[in-house]
Amino acid sequence: MVEAVAEYDDKLLEKFFEDPNSITEAEMHEAIRKATIDISIIPMMCGSSFKNKGVQTALDAVVRYLPGPLDIEAVKGTNPDNGEEILRHADPKEPFSALAFKIMTDPFVGRLAFFRAYSGRLDSGSYVLNTRTGKKERISRIMQMHANKQNPVDFIEAGDIGAAVGFKEIKTGDTLCNEDHPIVLEAMTFPEPVISIAIEPKTQADVDKMGMAIAKLVEEDPTLRVRTDEETGQTILSGMGELHLEIIIDRMMREFKVDINQGNPQVAYKEAFRENIMHREVYKKQSGGRGKFGDIAFEIGPADPEWMKENPLGGLQFVNEIFGGSIPKEFIAPIIKGFTASMNNGVLAGYPIVDMKVRVVDGSYHDVDSDAISFELCAKQGYREAGRKAKPVLLEPIMKVEVLTPDQYMGDVTGDLNRRRGMLEGMDSKHGVQVIKAKVPLSEMFGYVTQLRSLSSGRATSTMEFSHYAPAPNNIAEEVIAKSKGKVKIDE
Numbered sequence: 362m363v364e365a366v367a368e369y370d371d372k373l374l375e376k377f378f379e380d381p382n383s384i385t386e387a388e389m390h391e392a393i394r395k396a397t398i399d400i401s402i403i404p405m406m407c408g409s410s411f412k413n414k415g416v417q418t419a420l421d422a423v424v425r426y427l428p429g430p431l432d433i434e435a436v437k438g439t440n441p442d443n444g445e446e447i448l449r450h451a452d453p454k455e456p457f458s459a460l461a462f463k464i465m466t467d468p469f470v471g472r473l474a475f476f477r478a479y480s481g482r483l484d485s486g487s488y489v490l491n492t493r494t495g496k497k498e499r500i501s502r503i504m505q506m507h508a509n510k511q512n513p514v515d516f517i518e519a520g521d522i523g524a525a526v527g528f529k530e531i532k533t534g535d536t537l538c539n540e541d542h543p544i545v546l547e548a549m550t551f552p553e554p555v556i557s558i559a560i561e562p563k564t565q566a567d568v569d570k571m572g573m574a575i576a577k578l579v580e581e582d583p584t585l586r587v588r589t590d591e592e593t594g595q596t597i598l599s600g601m602g603e604l605h606l607e608i609i610i611d612r613m614m615r616e617f618k619v620d621i622n623q624g625n626p627q628v629a630y631k632e633a634f635r636e637n638i639m640h641r642e643v644y645k646k647q648s649g650g651r652g653k654f655g656d657i658a659f660e661i662g663p664a665d666p667e668w669m670k671e672n673p674l675g676g677l678q679f680v681n682e683i684f685g686g687s688i689p690k691e692f693i694a695p696i697i698k699g700f701t702a703s704m705n706n707g708v709l710a711g712y713p714i715v716d717m718k719v720r721v722v723d724g725s726y727h728d729v730d731s732d733a734i735s736f737e738l739c740a741k742q743g744y745r746e747a748g749r750k751a752k753p754v755l756l757e758p759i760m761k762v763e764v765l766t767p768d769q770y771m772g773d774v775t776g777d778l779n780r781r782r783g784m785l786e787g788m789d790s791k792h793g794v795q796v797i798k799a800k801v802p803l804s805e806m807f808g809y810v811t812q813l814r815s816l817s818s819g820r821a822t823s824t825m826e827f828s829h830y831a832p833a834p835n836n837i838a839e840e841v842i843a844k845s846k847g848k849v850k851i852d853e
Contacts, residue, residue, distance in 0.1 A: 363377065363381060363389070366392050366393055366396065367384070367392070369396040369399075370392040370395070370396075373388060373392055376388075390426075393425075394425065394426045397427065397428075398426075398427075398428045404426055406418055406419045430479075430520035431520075435449060435450040435451070436448070436449050436479045436480070438458065438536070438544040438545055438546045439544070440543065440545075441492050441543050442543065447544050449479050449481075449544065450480060451480060451520050452481075452519055453481060455480040455481050455519070456480065456538065456539040456542035457478070457480065457481030457482060457483050458480045458481060458536065458537070458539070458542075458544050458546065459476045459479060459483070459489075459538070460477055460479065460534070460535075460546045461476045461525075461531050461533060461534065461535045461536075461537060462475055462533065462534070462549075463475040463581070464531065464580050464581050465524075465581055466577045466581065467511075470504070470526055471526065472528070473504065473524040473525070475506070475522065475523075475524050476523060476524070476525060476537060477522050478518060478520065478521050478523070479519060479520075479546065480519045481518075481519060481539060482516055482518045483500065483503065483516060483517050484515065484516045485500060485501065485502050485503045485513075485514070485516065486499070486500070486501060486502075488500075488540065489537040489538060489540070490538050490543055491530065491531060492538060492543055493532070493534075494530050496530065498528045498529060498530065498537070499528070501526060502525075503515075503517050503523045503524070503525060503526075504523060504524040504525075504526060505524075506522075506524050511524065532580070532583070534549040536548075551583045551584050552584065552827050553629070553674075553827075554584065554585070554586050554599035554629060555599075555601060555602070555629050555760075556599065556600060556602060556603065556605075556626050556627070556629060557598065557626065557627045557628075557629055558598055558610075558626050558627065559590075559596065559597055559623065560596050560610070561596065561621060561622050562619065562621055562622075563621060563622055564620065567620050567621065570618065571596075571613070571617075574616075575587050575598070575613075577617075578612065578613070584601050585598070585599070585600050586598075599629060602825060603808075604810075606626065628757065628804045630755055630833070631707075631712050631714070631715045631755075631756045631830055632707030632708070632709050632710070632712050632714050632753055632754065632755055632756060633714065633715045633716065633753070633754055633830075633832075634662050634714070634717060634748065634751040634752065634754075635662075635751070635752040635753075635754055636662055636663075636750075636751050637661070637662030637718075638660065638661055638747050638750045639659075639660050640658070640659060640660075640661060640746060640750070641658040641723075642655075642740075642742055642746060643655070644656070644735055644736075644739035644742055646735075651730060653731075653734070653735040653738070654726065654727040654730035654731050655692075655726070655736040655739030656725040656726065656739065657696060657721060657723075657724040657739050657740060657743055658721070658722050658724055659720060659721045659747070660719070660720040660722065661718070661719050661744070661747045661748065661751055662717070662751055663716060663718060664678040665678060665718060668718070669716060672716075676704075677697070677700055677701050677704060677716075677718075677719065678716070678717070678719070679700070679719050680718070680719070680721070681721055683721060683722070683723070683724065687723055687726075688726060688736070689726060692733060692736040695733040695734070695736045695737040695740070696721060696737070696739075697740075699737040699739070699740025699741045700740050700744055702737075703741050703744040703745070703748075704717055707753065708745060708748035708749050709838075710844075710845035711845055712755070712845075715830060754832045754833075754838075755832070755833045755837075755838040755841060756830040756831060756832055757803065757833040758802070758827060758829075758830055759801070759802055759803070759828050759829055759831050760800070760801055760802070760825045760826065761825070761826050761828040762783070762800070762801050763797070763799075763824050763825075764778075764796070764813065764821055764822070765791075765796055765821060765822050765823070766794065766795050766797065766817055766821035767821070768793070768795055770817040770818075770820070771788075771795050771797075773817070774813070774816060774817065774821060775797060777812065777813075777816060778797070778801060781801050781805035782802050784800045784801075785797065785799045786798045786800060802831075802837075804837070806825065809823065
């Protein structure tokens with residue numbers, strides 16, 4: 362270790378060759394700090410948080426080696442009014458700017474917003490601007506957190522981390538700043554959930570408690586989503602993986618004392634179109650008196666690649682090519698609304714459509730019978746009809762998996778990944794441990810950690826994160842579609 366650190370500092374290297382014992386502890390700490398800030402070396406600690414071993418050492422190392430606010434560059438942000446780049450230095454005299462990085466519910470204090478002050482000073486009881494909402498928030502009290510204790514403080518300055526109490530609408534990733542000097546700091550991006558489970562309260566008494574628990578947990582964790590399935594009436598909880606949802610369920614039972622039943626995890630499939638189709642939809646309804654009428658000619662298909670580069674999360678790419686007023690302008694918004702709402706329900710198995718392009722080219726209307734609802738319903742009806750012809754395909758989430766295993770279990774681990782439809786991308790060797798990288802469909806990864814432990818006598822470990830969506834093989838797609846329609850596929 363002394364040699365590795367000495368290589369970074371010329372003076373230490375000279376001392377190392379002359380007499381390694383002459384290097385002092387203070388010199389070592391100084392060289393490690395410089396190299397860490399420069400990202401030339403990464404200090405590693407041993408320990409076990411479960412047994413409280415090495416935790417203090419790790420905390421001391423954070424203080425000793427990691428950069429303070431003055432050791433790094435000024436934080437960059439943008440002006441919400443004109444989009445210009447602004448710098449904020451870690452100086453209490455500069456305008457106040459901070460980033461809220463966690464929302465937490467404390468049983469004694471209520472809702473806490475943890476925030477890091479990048480510049481300026483904030484006094485308790487003063488107002489800040491939330492640039493996401495454009496509204497002012499009063500920070501009635503500021504707490505300095507010490508594990509599970511809170512110490513009230515009168516103010517907080519650049520470089521400090523504190524917890525705000527008494528706010529209304531602060532969420533994770535919000536920028537808080539001086540009202541006269543607005544700034545938007547780099548926002549956090551949260552990936553879409555890839556796995557879902559159905560939950561229900563065990564007793565009637567747990568219904569309200571479950572609703573409150575979910576509301577608090579969703580506020581704390583932006584990667585956790587909740588929705589109610591319209592067809593079954595079930596509450597569906599979606600998250601980033603099996604372990605994520607297991608911890609959420611455990612917290613509901615432990616912290617909020619809610620007894621719940623849970624259904625099997627479901628993969629969050631999606632759908633997409635592969636071809637562009639021209640279609641004309643006429644919506645007519647006559648029931649005595651005023652009727653309903655809408656007529657739209659449109660092309661439907663996948664979004665353009667250029668548009669997808671600007672909108673990586675997908676959505677609706679709408680192109681209005683109506684000329685000569687064949688559809689009045691006031692009916693264009695309802696048409697967009699109809700297509701946008703339809704995207705939540707795919708034509709194959711009812712899963713959301715990732716991206717879709719709709720180009721409206723013609724249509725007609727009736728002076729009396731046409732209204733906004735007619736054109737919205739016409740768009741929804743047209744989507745169902747045209748969507749079936751646009752070669753829809755089922756997409757499944759593919760996960761990036763990395764397995765660390767001793768050499769002797771290499772064959773068993775790779776064989777198991779192949780059985781799970783995995784695509785091996787590479788193998789490296791690090792300090793006698795093999796690192797296997799692969800892309801595997803999420804539907805094949807349930808219970809993988811348990812299987813990996815039994816394959817490797819508990820010595821291999823794995824990490825998994827979402828990579829992308831890819832078309833599902835025909836046999837898998839047919840199974841999922843049959844299941845969604847309530848039919849069981851029987852092998853011939």
